[in-house]
Amino acid sequence: MDYTKLNCPPFSPDDAKMIRSTRIRIGRNLKAYPLGPGITREGRNKVEEAAQKAFAAFTGELEGKYYKLGELNESERN
Numbered sequence: 129m130d131y132t133k134l135n136c137p138p139f140s141p142d143d144a145k146m147i148r149s150t151r152i153r154i155g156r157n158l159k160a161y162p163l164g165p166g167i168t169r170e171g172r173n174k175v176e177e178a179a180q181k182a183f184a185a186f187t188g189e190l191e192g193k194y195y196k197l198g199e200l201n202e203s204e205r206n
Contacts, residue, residue, distance in 0.1 A: 139147070158178060161171050176196070183194050 138144075158175055161167055161175050167175070180194055183192075186192070
């Protein structure tokens with residue numbers, strides 16, 4: 129999907145002020161790894177490493193910093 133071709137209305141100034149971060153949920157298998165209960169801890173770590181490499185290549189509006197969920201405090205998770 130090309131985000132530059134999306135036709136989305138802009139957020140109102142009040143709504144835009146409330147957005148502090150976004151979360152991307154990976155909801156499908158990577159070719160070499162199963163999802164959910166079928167994956168080992170080692171597999172999860174490898175999936176995260178692969179995702180981090182992909183995220184590091186993002187530029188422009190998609191560029192940002194990756195935070196591991198387990199390293200965030202409770203207020204940062206919400």
